[in-house]
Amino acid sequence: MRQNEHRVVIVGAGFGGLFAAKALGSAPASVTLINGTTYHLFEPLLYQVATGILSEGEVAPPIREVLRHRDLDVRLGWVTDVDVAGRTVLVRAPDGRERRVAYDSLIVAAGARNSYFGNERFAEHAPSLKDIDDALEVRSRIFHAFEMAELEEDPEARRRLLTFVIIGAGPTGVELAGQIAELAHRSLRGQYRHADLTETRVVLLDAADRVLPAFDRPLSVNARRRLTRMGVEVRLATRVVDVDAGGVELEGGERIEAHTKIWAAGVAATPLAARLADATGAATDRAGRIRVAPDLTIPGHPEIFVVGDMAALDLPGVAQVAMQGGRYAARAIAGRLTGRPVTTPFRYFDKGNMATIGRFSAVANVGKLHFSGLLGWMMWLGVHLFYLIGFKNKVTTLLHWVVSFLGRGRSERIATAQQIEARNALRHRDAA
Amino acid sequence: MRQNEHRVVIVGAGFGGLFAAKALGSAPASVTLINGTTYHLFEPLLYQVATGILSEGEVAPPIREVLRHRDLDVRLGWVTDVDVAGRTVLVRAPDGRERRVAYDSLIVAAGARNSYFGNERFAEHAPSLKDIDDALEVRSRIFHAFEMAELEEDPEARRRLLTFVIIGAGPTGVELAGQIAELAHRSLRGQYRHADLTETRVVLLDAADRVLPAFDRPLSVNARRRLTRMGVEVRLATRVVDVDAGGVELEGGERIEAHTKIWAAGVAATPLAARLADATGAATDRAGRIRVAPDLTIPGHPEIFVVGDMAALDLPGVAQVAMQGGRYAARAIAGRLTGRPVTTPFRYFDKGNMATIGRFSAVANVGKLHFSGLLGWMMWLGVHLFYLIGFKNKVTTLLHWVVSFLGRGRSERIATAQQIEARNALRHRDAA
Numbered sequence: 001m002r003q004n005e006h007r008v009v010i011v012g013a014g015f016g017g018l019f020a021a022k023a024l025g026s027a028p029a030s031v032t033l034i035n036g037t038t039y040h041l042f043e044p045l046l047y048q049v050a051t052g053i054l055s056e057g058e059v060a061p062p063i064r065e066v067l068r069h070r071d072l073d074v075r076l077g078w079v080t081d082v083d084v085a086g087r088t089v090l091v092r093a094p095d096g097r098e099r100r101v102a103y104d105s106l107i108v109a110a111g112a113r114n115s116y117f118g119n120e121r122f123a124e125h126a127p128s129l130k131d132i133d134d135a136l137e138v139r140s141r142i143f144h145a146f147e148m149a150e151l152e153e154d155p156e157a158r159r160r161l162l163t164f165v166i167i168g169a170g171p172t173g174v175e176l177a178g179q180i181a182e183l184a185h186r187s188l189r190g191q192y193r194h195a196d197l198t199e200t201r202v203v204l205l206d207a208a209d210r211v212l213p214a215f216d217r218p219l220s221v222n223a224r225r226r227l228t229r230m231g232v233e234v235r236l237a238t239r240v241v242d243v244d245a246g247g248v249e250l251e252g253g254e255r256i257e258a259h260t261k262i263w264a265a266g267v268a269a270t271p272l273a274a275r276l277a278d279a280t281g282a283a284t285d286r287a288g289r290i291r292v293a294p295d296l297t298i299p300g301h302p303e304i305f306v307v308g309d310m311a312a313l314d315l316p317g318v319a320q321v322a323m324q325g326g327r328y329a330a331r332a333i334a335g336r337l338t339g340r341p342v343t344t345p346f347r348y349f350d351k352g353n354m355a356t357i358g359r360f361s362a363v364a365n366v367g368k369l370h371f372s373g374l375l376g377w378m379m380w381l382g383v384h385l386f387y388l389i390g391f392k393n394k395v396t397t398l399l400h401w402v403v404s405f406l407g408r409g410r411s412e413r414i415a416t417a418q419q420i421e422a423r424n425a426l427r428h429r430d431a432a
Numbered sequence: 433m434r435q436n437e438h439r440v441v442i443v444g445a446g447f448g449g450l451f452a453a454k455a456l457g458s459a460p461a462s463v464t465l466i467n468g469t470t471y472h473l474f475e476p477l478l479y480q481v482a483t484g485i486l487s488e489g490e491v492a493p494p495i496r497e498v499l500r501h502r503d504l505d506v507r508l509g510w511v512t513d514v515d516v517a518g519r520t521v522l523v524r525a526p527d528g529r530e531r532r533v534a535y536d537s538l539i540v541a542a543g544a545r546n547s548y549f550g551n552e553r554f555a556e557h558a559p560s561l562k563d564i565d566d567a568l569e570v571r572s573r574i575f576h577a578f579e580m581a582e583l584e585e586d587p588e589a590r591r592r593l594l595t596f597v598i599i600g601a602g603p604t605g606v607e608l609a610g611q612i613a614e615l616a617h618r619s620l621r622g623q624y625r626h627a628d629l630t631e632t633r634v635v636l637l638d639a640a641d642r643v644l645p646a647f648d649r650p651l652s653v654n655a656r657r658r659l660t661r662m663g664v665e666v667r668l669a670t671r672v673v674d675v676d677a678g679g680v681e682l683e684g685g686e687r688i689e690a691h692t693k694i695w696a697a698g699v700a701a702t703p704l705a706a707r708l709a710d711a712t713g714a715a716t717d718r719a720g721r722i723r724v725a726p727d728l729t730i731p732g733h734p735e736i737f738v739v740g741d742m743a744a745l746d747l748p749g750v751a752q753v754a755m756q757g758g759r760y761a762a763r764a765i766a767g768r769l770t771g772r773p774v775t776t777p778f779r780y781f782d783k784g785n786m787a788t789i790g791r792f793s794a795v796a797n798v799g800k801l802h803f804s805g806l807l808g809w810m811m812w813l814g815v816h817l818f819y820l821i822g823f824k825n826k827v828t829t830l831l832h833w834v835v836s837f838l839g840r841g842r843s844e845r846i847a848t849a850q851q852i853e854a855r856n857a858l859r860h861r862d863a864a
Contacts, residue, residue: 038579039846055487057844064623065841073625076579093583094576094852095859133849144526147470147508151525191496193505393843396828409497411825412489414471417565418850420526427527 005030006337009089009103011079011272013040013063016109016308016322021067023330028337031072032101034079034091038062041131042388044319045397047172049135050262051179052143052187052410056132058397075101079110079272084279084301105303105333108276109326112309112317115268115287122243124426126165126261129172138262140415141423142180145260146188147415149195156257162200163258165248167240168265169206170214171355174223176262177204178358181230187408203233203256205240205248206265212355212363214316219363222372226357245430267317273310280304285312294345296329305329315348319387324348354380359405437462438769441521441535443511443704445472445495448541448740448754453499455762460769463504464533466511466523470494473563474820476751477829479604481567482694483611484575484619484842488564490829507533511542511704516711516733537735537765540708541758544741544749547700547719554675556858558597558693561604570694572847573855574612577692578620579847581627588689594632595690597680599672600697601638602646603787606655608694609636610790613662619840635665635688637672637680638697644787644795646748651795654804658789677862699749705742712736717744726777728761737761747780751819756780786812791837 006029010017013035021033039060048054063074077091077099088100114128127137142164149161164180166173184200204211204227210220211227211234224234242249247257269288277284282298283291289312290298296311298304307329308322315321328346335342352366354376362376371379381401388394403409438461442449445467453465471492480486495506509523509531520532546560559569574596581593596612598605616632636643636659642652643659643666656666671683679689701720709716714730715723721744722730728743730736739761740754747753760778767774784798786808794808803811813833820826835841 037849038575052489055489055844056846057484057487060846061843062623062845064620068623076583093580094856095580096856097583099583131849132846136848143470148525148527151508151529151531188496191494191500396831396843399828399831411493411828412487413494414488414492414564416568417469417563424526424528 006104006333007032007102008105008107008333009034009101010107010109011089012109012111012308013037013074014043014109014111014308014322015319016111016326017107018063018066018326019323020107020109020307020326020330021070021072023327024072024334025070027330027334029105029333031070032075032103033063033067033072034075034077034089034101035063036076036078037132038064038076039132040066043130044171045384045388046129046132046135047175047179049132049412050129050138050142050176051183052139052413053179053404054397054400055412056136058393058400059135060132061393081272081275082106082108082279082304084304087303103303105305107305107307107326107329107333108272108310109306109308109322110270110272110310111322112267112287112289113270114263115266116263117266119243122263125245126167126243126248126263128263129176130267136416137419138176139412140419141260142183143413144415144420146184146192146195146197148259150192152195158195159199159201160246160257161259162195162197163203163247163256164201164260164262165203165205165256165258166262166264167205167243167248168263169204169208169211169234169236170264171212173204173206173262173264174211174227174355174357176264177202177227177232178230178356178361181227181232182358183410185231187404187410189408200231201233201258202231203235203258205235205238205250207237207239209237211236215353215355215363215365216370219365219370219372222370223355223357223363226361226363226372230358245427267309269310276304276306287312295332295342296325296346305332313348316353318353320351321348354383356380438536438765439464439534440537440539440765441466441533442539442541443521444541444543444740445469445506446475446541446543446740446754447751448543448758449539450495450498450758451755452539452541452739452758452762453502453504455759456504456766457502459762459766461537461765463502464507464535465495465499465504466507466509466521466533467495468508468510469564470496470508471564472498475562476603477816478561478564478567479607479611481564481844482561482570482574482608483615484571484845485611485836486829486832487844488568490825490832491567492564493825513704513707514538514540514711514736516736519735535735537737539737539739539758539761539765540704540742541739541754542702542704542742543754544699544719544721545702546695547698548695549698551675554695557677558599558675558680558695560695561608562699568848569851570608571844572851573692574615575845576847576852578616578624578627578629580691582624584627590627591631591633592678592689593691594627594629595635595679595688596633596692596694597635597637597688597690598694598696599637599675599680600695601636601640601643601666601668602696603644605636605638605694605696606643606659607788608696609634609659609664609666610662610788610793613659613664614790615842617663619836619842621840632663633665633690634663635667635690637667637670637682639669639671641669643668647785647787647795647797648802651797651802651804654802655787655789655795658793658795658804662790677859699741701742708736708738719744727764727774728757728778737764745780748785750785752783753780786815788812
């Protein structure tokens with residue numbers, strides 16, 4: 001670090017933090033990017049890791065590699081607190097040691113985590129899909145369930161093994177349900193002798209009255225029809241009141257026996273949001289996100305920007321919002337340093353919203369325009385290839401897509417022994 | 433299964449079992465392949481998973497997918513015992529349930545596992561490299577060590593984090609040492625600000641007096657010189673007497689402080705070999721492998737074949753031996769069933785032996801011919817691409833090689849939170 005240079009600290013290397021770091025490239029500042037993992041996570045494709053299409057490396061490129069041409073400091077650690085008066089953040093390294101890092105400007109982009117709405121005990125039976133560990137765990141559960149169904153002789157137990165319940169019908173839930181249906185009815189077809197994969201049930205549940213509530217209603221209707229056609233049972237206005245090892249219980253008493261349950265039902269801000277709100281006196285919304293000023297700073301703290309899923313902006317929790325927010329915050333800081341302050345508030349430019357249903361099938365909402373089916377899917381393909389970070393990722397990802405969508409292959413189907421043992425230990429604990 | 437058909441059970445889906453299953457394709461028999469994991473493991477490339485070049489899916493294709501065009505039964509489970517009189521094997525499923533599977537002919541190809549020569553307590557500090565879990569654990573340790581070195585301010589602790597000790601200088605040890613040296617001095621160069629990667633030490637230890645003892649001596653000398661040039665410290669005739677969290681202790685009292693230790697020093701037969709020897713009265717060698725007749729059957733048990741690393745054949749423990757053995761056993765069984773018995777004993781056709789040192793550098797021993805450097809590496813490339821299972825694997829693997837060898841990228845660098853937490857728990861236990 002050069003002496004006396006303005007110190008910018010960015011918390012989080014998701015879309016918000018990464019785009020802020022890139023946009024700060026040429027600013028006369030010393031930039032430190034702090035993240036709890038060594039990789040940037042391309043979250044919109046996490047469901048493809050969970051369903052065996054992509055490898056974890058393809059959706060999680062190392063931050064150092066993505067930013068290798070930038071002059072900045074990448075530090076591994078979780079930011080657990082902010083000292084607003086002293087202008088430092090407290091960073092906890094993976095080995096438990098804590099260090100303080102000083103800032104002059106701070107961009108907080110620590111994202112969101114999954115919320116079980118107070119039912120945290122659901123988590124061990126119904127993992128969510130927010131990080132690489134989750135995706136590998138879900139992948140292991142899905143593929144292992146088919147394998148165990150092949151061995152199971154009791155018809156009832158086999159049906160339970162072949163039943164997959166996804167709770168939450170936002171993009172992640174819809175994409176997971178579509179992919180599991182494709183696995184059972186297409187990719188894995190003919191690979192089992194004893195289990196009849198046509199018995200597979202994929203149940204997509206949501207308390208809302210439609211799938212993809214962030215999309216225009218006709219697209220929700222379209223997506224639901226497509227899911228149903230693929231063999232997904234879509235059950236709306238349905239609340240889950242309990243999740244256990246053997247299944248889920250619905251409001252009204254109905255029970256669905258299911259070995260594999262996946263939670264895709266909602267997000268909350270990370271604990272850092274509450275710490276930051278405490279420290280700055282900022283207000284938060286119901287999900288714990290911080291209410292920011294129109295320029296994305298915390299009221300009374302022009303040196304602290306909050307971008308992406310941590311900010312309460314009345315915008316969807318999508319990558320574009322975080323990217324644009326990160327870039328805006330970086331430009332605002334660079335502008336102050338170069339004497340050309342940014343005077344316009346942050347304005348989100350909505351490039352549209354899309355979700356895949358299955359191969360060659362997606363819905364996309366661009367302004368007032370609706371696209372679905374193959375056309376929607378081509379748009380999804382183009383956009384995701386465009387935004388995938390790094391040349392190599394694009395090429396191998398494209399190749400894996402060719403294999404999975406044109407062919408039937410799922411190349412990443414590993415369940416590690418560690419994962420299987422951990423689940424066996426859990427089952428034995430429950431049985432005791 | 434058709435009634436009264438001859439039942440062939442194959443234990444293990446490594447190179448021996450897989451090639452036996454393929455060669456049995458058209459025989460008038462009902463074939464069951466039993467394996468403890470759902471995937472075939474392309475073991476010679478496991479070191480590339482451990483060093484971030486390939487994804488786990490690329491070296492571990494699902495057995496069902498590899499054999500999808502064959503008419504056979506693939507069952508998940510570990511064979512724990514053989515009832516020779518009753519002609520059944522006992523299979524333990526991942527959920528702990530045990531089932532018996534009957535055979536008329538049995539091909540046992542359960543391979544080998546790593547041996548710590550009675551020092552099993554070394555295992556938690558120095559993982560070996562025999563399966564996917566191992567490779568992911570080693571990968572996590574290697575990349576995490578660089579990351580922790582970047583955070584470490586104490587020079588001594590940083591040197592320990594940047595020291596990698598590999599115990600065992602056979603092909604796996606040599607390949608690992610070469611790849612870690614390339615990581616430090618080439619692939620990761622310039623990606624760290626605080627840690628000086630030129631401080632990295634890669635130490636390759638062996639009790640023997642040369643590297644690659646299965647190769648002709650001039651190639652061992654050549655390989656050693658190439659390793660040294662790449663920055664690997666090769667220490668021969670050196671015995672490790674202790675391994676702990678902070679380093680290794682050598683015979684004579686010298687200690688090497690090293691955060692990352694990897695065990696590549698020797699194999700032993702799996703416990704099934706001892707059970708099978710007990711049940712049949714077969715003799716075993718010092719490594720626990722079964723002494724078979726010239727036709728690979730157990731003396732007195734013409735219905736039981738033992739192939740690959742489980743058989744004591746005075747042949748190297750390489751894929752070719754297992755492949756040819758598996759194919760031979762399959763043909764012998766098919767010959768009996770069709771009235772054209774195979775009368776010649778098993779003869780290994782040695783296609784040669786090769787090991788990579790680094791990019792564009794390998795040694796190969798083909799008959800009396802020696803190849804090294806780029807020429808050796810081209811041969812290695814061709815042979816490994818040829819034997820890689822499945823079209824898609826070949827293409828993505830080739831692409832990853834282009835990226836890693838022509839470029840500098842390592843696309844698979846993930847350490848999961850589960851792995852990091854498990855190691856932290858271990859450290860806290862040791863500190864308590």
